[in-house]
Amino acid sequence: MTAEGTAAATPLVSVESLTLRAGRDPAAPVLVDRVSLEIAAGESVGLVGESGCGKTLTVLAMAGLLPADVSKAAESRVLFRGRPIEACEPSPLGREIGFVFQDPAGSINPVLRVGHQIAEVVRTLKGTSRSDAHARSLELLAEVGIADPAAKARRFPGELSGGERQRVGVALALAGDPALLIADEPTTGVDMIVQEQLLTLIEGLRERRGMALVLVSHDLAVVAEVCDRVEVVYAGEIIERGAVDRVLTDPRHPYTQGLIRCLPGRAGHGVRVAAIPGAVPVPGAWPPGCRFRPRCAHAHDRCQASPGLLLLPDARAARCWLVNEGGAP
Amino acid sequence: MRRVAKGVLYKLSLVAGVATLLFYAVDLMPGDAPCFGPGMTREVCAQIATNRGLDESVHARYATWVVGALTGDFGDSHRQSRPVLDLIGELLPNTLLLSGLALVLAFGLGILFGVIQATRPGWVDGALGTVLLFFYSMPAFWLALMLILVLSQGLGLFPAAGVTSVDYDALSGPGRLLDRLHHLVLPVAALTLVSMGGVARYTRDSMLEVLGLDYIRAARARGLSERTVVYRHGLRSALLPIVTQLGLSLPFLFSGAVLVEAVFGWPGMGRLMYDSVAARDMPVIMGTGLMFAVIVVLSNALADALYALADPRVRYERD
Numbered sequence: 001m002t003a004e005g006t007a008a009a010t011p012l013v014s015v016e017s018l019t020l021r022a023g024r025d026p027a028a029p030v031l032v033d034r035v036s037l038e039i040a041a042g043e044s045v046g047l048v049g050e051s052g053c054g055k056t057l058t059v060l061a062m063a064g065l066l067p068a069d070v071s072k073a074a075e076s077r078v079l080f081r082g083r084p085i086e087a088c089e090p091s092p093l094g095r096e097i098g099f100v101f102q103d104p105a106g107s108i109n110p111v112l113r114v115g116h117q118i119a120e121v122v123r124t125l126k127g128t129s130r131s132d133a134h135a136r137s138l139e140l141l142a143e144v145g146i147a148d149p150a151a152k153a154r155r156f157p158g159e160l161s162g163g164e165r166q167r168v169g170v171a172l173a174l175a176g177d178p179a180l181l182i183a184d185e186p187t188t189g190v191d192m193i194v195q196e197q198l199l200t201l202i203e204g205l206r207e208r209r210g211m212a213l214v215l216v217s218h219d220l221a222v223v224a225e226v227c228d229r230v231e232v233v234y235a236g237e238i239i240e241r242g243a244v245d246r247v248l249t250d251p252r253h254p255y256t257q258g259l260i261r262c263l264p265g266r267a268g269h270g271v272r273v274a275a276i277p278g279a280v281p282v283p284g285a286w287p288p289g290c291r292f293r294p295r296c297a298h299a300h301d302r303c304q305a306s307p308g309l310l311l312l313p314d315a316r317a318a319r320c321w322l323v324n325e326g327g328a329p
Numbered sequence: 330m331r332r333v334a335k336g337v338l339y340k341l342s343l344v345a346g347v348a349t350l351l352f353y354a355v356d357l358m359p360g361d362a363p364c365f366g367p368g369m370t371r372e373v374c375a376q377i378a379t380n381r382g383l384d385e386s387v388h389a390r391y392a393t394w395v396v397g398a399l400t401g402d403f404g405d406s407h408r409q410s411r412p413v414l415d416l417i418g419e420l421l422p423n424t425l426l427l428s429g430l431a432l433v434l435a436f437g438l439g440i441l442f443g444v445i446q447a448t449r450p451g452w453v454d455g456a457l458g459t460v461l462l463f464f465y466s467m468p469a470f471w472l473a474l475m476l477i478l479v480l481s482q483g484l485g486l487f488p489a490a491g492v493t494s495v496d497y498d499a500l501s502g503p504g505r506l507l508d509r510l511h512h513l514v515l516p517v518a519a520l521t522l523v524s525m526g527g528v529a530r531y532t533r534d535s536m537l538e539v540l541g542l543d544y545i546r547a548a549r550a551r552g553l554s555e556r557t558v559v560y561r562h563g564l565r566s567a568l569l570p571i572v573t574q575l576g577l578s579l580p581f582l583f584s585g586a587v588l589v590e591a592v593f594g595w596p597g598m599g600r601l602m603y604d605s606v607a608a609r610d611m612p613v614i615m616g617t618g619l620m621f622a623v624i625v626v627l628s629n630a631l632a633d634a635l636y637a638l639a640d641p642r643v644r645y646e647r648d
Contacts, residue, residue: 065546091552094553099551101547106542108547109548109566111569111642112565113641120561121551124553175551176551176552
């Protein structure tokens with residue numbers, strides 16, 4: 001789909017018509033609906049949307065980490081370097097795909113020292129000796145900006161601050177020197193200053209290591225800061241995509257426009273931040289046609305049928321009838 | 330430091346409380362033990378009672394006992410006319426051996442079976458669970474009788490009672506060891522079979538809970554092998570509650586299983602307690618009772634310490 005002239009190169013990850021259901025039953029509610037996207041080597045892509053829209057499930061499917069109670073439709077394909085991810089041997093998890101989880105407190109073993117946990121992953125993935133793995137774990141801790149790595153390596157996760165824990169989470173994801181880093185809401189539960197530091201860290205790591213990055217966030221501002229490209233997700237569908245600066249300055253979907261109006265920076269001091277009226281419909285209760293229709297100020301009779309994802313110049317796309325008429329007002 | 334001192338004081342008062350309660354409770358028991366058998370005339374009984382200080386008030390006897398206990402003198406057994414400490418010293422090794430082996434095997438096998446159940450859902454889990462529950466549901470003494478009936482009386486594989494054979498003294502060194510082990514098989518088997526089901530169940534549930542946690546999924550996502558994830562991450566966390574369980578089971582090492590020791594004619598602490606209560610042998614009841622109180626309190630402290638050793642969160646969250 002990307003018309004950037006590198007069509008010949010196999011994308012790192014391509015997701016083709018990904019449909020996920022809450023259960024094995026084909027009639028079970030759809031959680032993610034025919035999502036297709038590609039991640040090229042070295043690029044950074046943001047997945048933005050409100051909670052419950054399917055962002056996290058999409059990236060879990062990308063890494064082959066779907067929970068057991070979510071099923072993938074038969075026609076859906078997730079290819080890693082052109083091969084189905086389930087068929088990759090050895091599994092690209094850790095080696096090629098590093099995953100930073102939303103909740104560092106819950107995703108790091110609380111009863112093992114952090115240095116030990118990093119060294120364990122290094123040893124498994126790189127086959128290095130115990131002492132080399134230990135040395136490497138200290139390097140990784142330093143790389144993610146932890147001061148005094150030798151001392152912190154001996155700590156248990158609970159003895160670290162929230163920000164430090166997430167830095168350890170990043171170090172664990174980097175232990176196999178992956179080509180792709182997936183970060184699912186990595187700044188949940190930390191204050192604004194720490195969030196800023198973590199984002200700067202992730203951005204810097206991506207540049208230095210030349211990794212691709214997929215960043216999931218409900219906050220368009222976060223994605224705008226770190227990513228080159230953005231995919232806006234709403235009710236299980238991608239509703240807009242394009243280069244971050246273009247989407248920010250010239251959003252084509254009314255939902256994206258709403259998200260941008262909601263950014264606190266846009267409102268002046270003392271001005272109430274705008275909000276999109278209503279809430280994201282839950283899976284199983286999506287309206288037919290355009291799913292944003294009930295909340296959209298521009299809704300029209302025509303919106304009872306879905307417009308599909310309409311392709312625009314400069315590798316952009318939007319799921320709205322209005323784009324054909326020169327964009328939404 | 331203050332916290333430690335407070336803890337020690339609390340534990341000491343607990344032991345003192347148990348001893349006091351036990352003394353007065355035993356005093357309330359009906360029956361004057363020595364007054365049966367041939368030649369036990371009224372006069373002899375009265376003389377015995379006087380010798381034992383029974384004509385004094387219960388408070389006076391209690392005070393005498395406390396003073397003695399504080400100086401390490403627990404008195405002589407009425408029944409055997411030997412110091413209580415000698416009796417305990419003679420019988421405790423037998424109980425430690427039997428209960429210790431049973432405890433190690435019950436926890437070792439229980440944890441092993443629990444892990445197998447948790448990692449192999451389906452028929453393996455179901456079949457193991459059924460067999461373990463079968464033994465878990467049996468009274469230990471009844472299982473002991475069945476083992477004797479089948480393996481000892483029926484097939485003649487193992488001796489039915491005692492610690493050693495009659496010809497023990499004539500045996501060589503290795504022969505003596507084998508003879509002792511031979512006598513241990515049935516009582517250890519009875520105790521182990523009955524108690525390992527509980528440990529297995531506990532391990533299985535704890536393991537299943539831990540394996541569903543986020544950090545286990547995350548460990549897989551980082552590329553760790555299934556083996557590392559299950560055993561190094563899963564089992565380690567899953568064993569934390571088992572450690573507490575183990576600590577709380579330690580008093581069993583010293584108390585022994587009263588009924589199983591009785592069935593196998595095993596000269597141990599369980600039998601000593603049983604006989605001393607039946608004979609109203611006050612010094613023995615108090616001596617063993619106090620020992621158990623101390624051991625239960627120490628085991629609890631040890632369970633806490635073991636837990637803190639195994640779970641770092643307890644250590645730093647207390648500071």
